[in-house]
Amino acid sequence: MSDDTPPVWRPETLAVRAGYDPASAANAAKPPIYMTSTFAYASARQAKDIHEAYFEGTGPEVGRPGHIYARLSHPGLDMVEARLAALDGAEAAAVFNSGMATHSAIALAHLRPGDSVVFSRPIYGGTNGLYTGLMPAFDVSHAEFTDGCDRASIEAAVEEALSHGPLKLIVIETPANPTAAIVDIALVVDIADAVGARTGLRPLVVVDNTLLGPLMQRPIALGVDLCMTSLTKYCGGHSDLLAGGVSGSAALIAPLRLLRTTLGSHLDPYTSWLLLRSMETVHVRVERAMDNARRIAEMLRDHPKVASILYLGFLPEGSAARAVYDRQCKAAGSTFSFAVVGGEAEAFRFLDRLTLLRFAVSLGGSETLITHPATTTHYALTPEERAAGGITDATLRLSVGIEHVEDLLADLSQALDAI
Ligand SMILES: *Cc1c(COP(=O)(O)O)cnc(C)c1O
Numbered sequence: 001m002s003d004d005t006p007p008v009w010r011p012e013t014l015a016v017r018a019g020y021d022p023a024s025a026a027n028a029a030k031p032p033i034y035m036t037s038t039f040a041y042a043s044a045r046q047a048k049d050i051h052e053a054y055f056e057g058t059g060p061e062v063g064r065p066g067h068i069y070a071r072l073s074h075p076g077l078d079m080v081e082a083r084l085a086a087l088d089g090a091e092a093a094a095v096f097n098s099g100m101a102t103h104s105a106i107a108l109a110h111l112r113p114g115d116s117v118v119f120s121r122p123i124y125g126g127t128n129g130l131y132t133g134l135m136p137a138f139d140v141s142h143a144e145f146t147d148g149c150d151r152a153s154i155e156a157a158v159e160e161a162l163s164h165g166p167l168k169l170i171v172i173e174t175p176a177n178p179t180a181a182i183v184d185i186a187l188v189v190d191i192a193d194a195v196g197a198r199t200g201l202r203p204l205v206v207v208d209n210t211l212l213g214p215l216m217q218r219p220i221a222l223g224v225d226l227c228m229t230s231l232t233k234y235c236g237g238h239s240d241l242l243a244g245g246v247s248g249s250a251a252l253i254a255p256l257r258l259l260r261t262t263l264g265s266h267l268d269p270y271t272s273w274l275l276l277r278s279m280e281t282v283h284v285r286v287e288r289a290m291d292n293a294r295r296i297a298e299m300l301r302d303h304p305k306v307a308s309i310l311y312l313g314f315l316p317e318g319s320a321a322r323a324v325y326d327r328q329c330k331a332a333g334s335t336f337s338f339a340v341v342g343g344e345a346e347a348f349r350f351l352d353r354l355t356l357l358r359f360a361v362s363l364g365g366s367e368t369l370i371t372h373p374a375t376t377t378h379y380a381l382t383p384e385e386r387a388a389g390g391i392t393d394a395t396l397r398l399s400v401g402i403e404h405v406e407d408l409l410a411d412l413s414q415a416l417d418a419i
Contacts (some may be wrong), residue, residue, distance in 0.1 A: 011087050011215055012283045018086035019079040019276065024065065033273045034075045039067040057254070072261045076272030081245070083279055084235075087214040088227050090247035094256040095272070099210065099230025100126040101265035102244035106206055106226060107131070109259050110168050113139035116161035118154075119171040120183045121146045122389040124208065125377060127171065141165065146388075148174060148183030149320040154191055166201055173208040174217075175329070177363075178337040178373055178397040179390035180310045184324045189223040204252070210234075213364070215283045216290075216330045225252060233364030237278045237285050241271050285366060285402055286334070292368075292408060293334035293400040299409055300338050305350075305416040307394060309338040334400040335363045337373070337390075344393040346419045347372055351396070353415035356407055363399030368408055371397045 009017065020031045041047035046061070050068060053061035067074055077095055085093035096102040107130055111117065117131055121144050131142045143160035147153040161167045170192055174183035189205050196202025206226045207219040213234035219227045229235065231243035246256060260266055267275070297311040313332035315322040340346050351359055357370045361377055371377055373391045381389070400408070 011089075014086040015083070015215075015282055016280045019082035024075075031076070031079055031273065031276060034269050036074070036269070037070045039069070039074075070269065071264055071266055073257070073266070074269055074272075076269040076276070077267055080267065080272045080276045080279070083276060084214070084229075084231075084245045085247050087279070087282075088209075088220050088229075088247040089218055090220045090227065090249070092250040092253035093245050093247035094253050094260060095231070095243060095245040095267050095275075096260060096265045097244070097267050097271070098242045098265075099124075099228070099232055099244035100130070101263070102228050102230075102246050103127050103130055103208075105256050105259050105263060105265065106169070106228065106246060107135060107140075108263070109255055110204060111135060111138070111140045112168075114165040115168045116141045116143065116164040116166065117169045117171060118143050118145065118157045118161045118167065118203070120144070120148050120173055120176065120181075122176045122179055122181060123171075123173050124177060124210075125380075127173065127208065131171070146181070148172065148181060149187070149324050151187060151191070154188060158191060158195060162195070162199070166199075167195060167203045168201075169206055170203050171206045171208070173211070175211045175312060175333065177211055177335065178310070178377075178395070180312045180336060181390075182312075182315075182321045182324050182329075185219055185222040185224060185328050187324075210364075211335060212329060212331070212333050213282065213286060215286055216333060217328060218330075220247060222328060225249070231275055232362070234286055235279050235282050235364075236275055237282060237364060237366060239360075239362060239365030239367065239369075241274050241278075243267050243271060243275050288402045289334035289400050290331050292402065292405045293336065293398075294332065295405050296398070296400055296408060296412065297336060297338075299412070303413075303416055305341050305419050307339045307341045309336070310390065311336040311338075335398065337395050337397040339392055339394040340396065340416070340419060342394055342419065344372075344374070347394050347396060350415045350419050353418040354411055356403070356411040357398075363397075365399065366402050368401040368403060369399045373397055 025032050049059050049061040050066035052059040081093045081095050141164040143157040145153045145157040172183040192203050192205050204225040207224045208228050210230040226248040228246045231245050300306045301309050357368045360369045374393050
């Protein structure tokens, strides 16, 4: 303990240790839940100093745990933000009451009328709604690319966006849902730098890291400005809460926290505590789920009733996507899709025969979930739009959980046999 150099802990250790100091709470070994909407000041002087620290970032209360009102910040939020920043390897993080509240805050913080955005496809339905439904009403235009490993495709989208107006954000989701499409993060950062050098305005690169999560892909180390994660998924991990977070430099995170006080989209004290607790075990859950997913993917690949499978672990050697995957992903994750032989009728017959797997949207929970994208998550798309996103009437998406793999394999096998 005499060595002043702080130890460099690995993410698995930080998931348990970062963000909470027992000395801050009567030496309770685990963090308490601070169920309060408001905070008492010790004196009139301190009240003024706390407001100065919050709004100006100056004065004697900077760096001290002073709080004002829970919509602005509260101890549970501070703890969960510190833990997320540590896991992402970032200077700071802001946590919100859902992944979409996080995406919305990023858009509202950086986009003004006349600006443009580039995003990758396929992209989460809510993000798609934000950039193609809501933001155009504020005169923000968008351009898209689908081949995220191809410089020319990304640059074409960037040029299209620049022809509409200043390009402020490049938003990428990788791997994407439900096709496991990969975007080359370092390539996108390089293209953003080139835009900056040419126009004097460098767009921010935002990665939606939900599908692999903080342990399996570390976008901050690859040079992105903001790493967004739906914490509802693997970090929450039990399908019992909604939350979202974004990490990056302190300079980029501070305005998002301030905007959150206007939007009122902070995470409440109880859910912050639940999330803090769940984050301690995220690596153990994700590792088990990924082991299960590989076994299931191998069984499905070899099954005569399965027509095709899109699993990151099966990306062909020598392909561009495989090279990018090997560079930027630590593992293949546990969410993937496959298609049964036949169409909707066969897919429905299979789904209705399952007894262990639950039929529900969402992903990243301890239990295995399965969905039929064409009639649920991607219902509102046209058949052509679905086909462009790799979704047919026979496509099913699996989010593999942590049950015993033999039980999962047995349930899937008996339902496939019934097709
Ligand atoms: C679920 C999800 C979101 C939205 O997160 P919520 O917490 O449901 O608001 C965003 N991006 C991806 C990739 C997701 O899977």
